[in-house]
Each structure stands twice: as structure tokens, then as C-alpha cells.
Amino acid sequence: MFGPGGPTFRELAVQALSSVEHGYDLLARKFDHTPFRTPDHVLESVAKALAPLGPFEDGLDLCCGTGAGTQVLTALCRRSVTGVDFSAGMLDVARDGGRSAGAPGVAWVRGDARALPFTAAFDLVVSFGAFGHFLPRELPGLFGQVHSVLRPGGRFAFPVFAPPRPAHPGYWTLLGFDAVMRVRNALWRPPFVMYYRTFPLSTVQRELARTGFTVELRALPEFGRRADGSPRARLVTARRAGPRPAGGQPAAGRVNS
Incomplete structure (x- = not known):
């Protein structure tokens, strides 16, 4: 499926019947x-929007997968970049894929976003594209973890796209997908x-x-913008209170890199 090099239907079915970690x-x-990999034009747009907020010293790609998002960090961070994910298979691809080429210093860390193995190091x-793996009740804990690994004045940034309206076929596609997943998880x-x-x-x-x-x-x-004038895509930037220290401090607390 999805063209040459993509998974077969059977492989996707096996993934869907596995745990999230094993599936990835x-x-x-x-x-x-x-199509689950974040497109380059999304990464480039986010990098462009973040550039005026820098310079940054140390960056973390949360739920990095195969490392596509580290392209944003390596263009913005002067000292180090870290990718963290709980799938060992995805991290192996990130390491093998040369995502770190030209970066000031890159580490790949296996860890759960709900219990990040770092101090305030970034x-x-x-x-990018990972928040569907967290239930609404998990957001306070997830955001608390991010807050804890940011230095004072640090930023947590991610793109959010406006949901399709009911008149758009995409609305029903996403609604149907979520309904199927809820049935699957109730039975399996x-x-x-x-x-x-x-x-x-x-x-x-709010969270x-x-x-x-x-x-x-x-x-x-x-x-672009929707018919009502609202943006089709926004960058959320959440800032931890406090002044950014000059030059920052070396990233710390990495494990399993």
C-alpha cells in the first residue's frame, strides 16, 4: 500500500492488532x-515560524519516530538535538537514516513521553503527529513532563491543523477511523x-x-485560510515562565542513547 516501499495491507493489519509500541x-x-510520516512542507513551515523565536541551544523532538522532526531542530539549535521515542524500531531507522547529518550533536533516546528521562535540559x-496516541486524560501528565524538561523561558511547539467541517469528506473519514479504533480497542x-x-x-x-x-x-x-478567515494551520508555542539563561546549560539526563 501507499506505493513502492510502503507496507502491505497485511502488514498494516498486523500492526493495527498489536500494541502501539510493537506496532511501530x-x-x-x-x-x-x-502518509503517516510528517510531510516536509509541514516541517519547513514550522521551522520558518520558530526561527525568529531563537536562537536555541538544545532541542528535543518528542515522540520522534524515524527522526523527520529533527530536521527542524538541527536547523534551529546550536548545540545539541535529542530525539526520544518508545519504539526501538523507529529509533533504529532514525540512527541508520542519517537524520543527524550536519547537526551540532544528536542523541537518540528510548523513552516514554509520559515519564521523560531528562532533567530541565532543553x-x-x-x-509532530504524535498526539493522537494520547488519551485526553493523559494530556495533563504529558504536558507536565514537557514542562519539567524545559529550562525557564523554554518553548514547547507543535503544529495544529483545523479539523475538516462536516461538509468535507475528510470529516467523515476521521470520524469513521476513530469509531473503528474505539470498537477495536473495546474488543481486542x-x-x-x-x-x-x-x-x-x-x-x-486550557491544559x-x-x-x-x-x-x-x-x-x-x-x-492558507478557511472560508471564515481562520487559519488552516497554526503553530502552538507554549512558553515556560522565567527568563532564558544566557547560553543555556549543557543538555543533561539522557539515558539509553
């Missing part, structure tokens, strides 16, 4: 040949948590603010 281990070698954390163990409609912007802003972040929204102009 199975898919890892073919992941970059699927002044920029980004994430282990669960495979992946939903497209459980990360509304209003909820995200980030409760965690202690100051939240800003920036339109990503490359994606």
Missing part, C-alpha cells in the same frame, strides 16, 4: 513510505491508541495553561 517496531522500516521541544487487547479527534485546540490551550505554560498561537501562512 513492525512498521518502522517502511514508515517513511506512508530550551525547545517540538512534536492490547489496545492500539490512535485517534484523530481527541486533541481539540481549545482543550490543548497547557493549567500546567503553567503561557500559550501563543501563530498562523502558518503556507497553508
Whole structure:
């Protein structure tokens, strides 16, 4: 499926009946040949929007997968870049794929975003396409973990796209996908948590603010606007309170790199 190099239908079915971690281990070698990999134009748009907020010293790609998002960090961070993911298979592909070429210093770390193995070591954390793997009740803990690994004045940034309206076929596609996943998880163990409609912007802003972040929204102009004038895509930037220390401190607390 998805063209040459992509997984077969059978491989996708086996993944869908596995746990999230094992499913991505199975898919890892073919992941970059699927539409699930964040497109380059999204990465480039985010990098462009973040550039005026720098310079940054140390960056973390949260739920990095095969490392596509590290392209953003290596262009923005002057000292080090870290990718963290709980799938050993995805990290192996990231290491083998040369994602670190030209970077000031890159580490790949196996770890769970719900219990990050770092101290306050970063002044920029980004994430792409991973939030569907977290249930709404997990967001406070997830955002708390990100807050804990940022230095004072550090930023947590990620793109959010406006959901399709009911008149658009995509609305029903996403609704149907989430419904199928809920049925699958009710009937089959282990669960495979992946939903497209459980990360509304209003909820995200509220939970980030409760965690202690100051939240800003920036339109990503490359994606245009909807008929009502609202942006099709926004960059969420959540800032931890406090001044950024001059020069930062060396990244610390890495394990399993």
C-alpha cells in the first residue's frame, strides 16, 4: 500500500492488532513510505515560524519516530538535538537514516513521553503527529513532563491543523477511523491508541495553561485560510515562565542513547 516501499495491507493489519509500541517496531522500516510520516512542507513551515523565536541551544523532538522532526531542530539549535521515542524500531531507522547529518550533536533516546528521562535540559521541544496516541486524560501528565524538561523561558511547539467541517469528506473519514479504533480497542487487547479527534485546540490551550505554560498561537501562512478567515494551520508555542539563561546549560539526563 501507499506505493513502492510502503507496507502491505497485511502488514498494516498486523500492526493495527498489536500494541502501539510493537506496532511501530513492525512498521518502522517502511514508515517513511506512508502518509503517516510528517510531510516536509509541514516541517519547513514550522521551522520558518520558530526561527525568529531563537536562537536555541538544545532541542528535543518528542515522540520522534524515524527522526523527520529533527530536521527542524538541527536547523534551529546550536548545540545539541535529542530525539526520544518508545519504539526501538523507529529509533533504529532514525540512527541508520542519517537524520543527524550536519547537526551540532544528536542523541537518540528510548523513552516514554509520559515519564521523560531528562532533567530541565532543553530550551525547545517540538512534536509532530504524535498526539493522537494520547488519551485526553493523559494530556495533563504529558504536558507536565514537557514542562519539567524545559529550562525557564523554554518553548514547547507543535503544529495544529483545523479539523475538516462536516461538509468535507475528510470529516467523515476521521470520524469513521476513530469509531473503528474505539470498537477495536473495546474488543481486542492490547489496545492500539490512535485517534484523530481527541486533541481539540481549545482543550490543548486550557491544559497547557493549567500546567503553567503561557500559550501563543501563530498562523502558518503556507497553508492558507478557511472560508471564515481562520487559519488552516497554526503553530502552538507554549512558553515556560522565567527568563532564558544566557547560553543555556549543557543538555543533561539522557539515558539509553
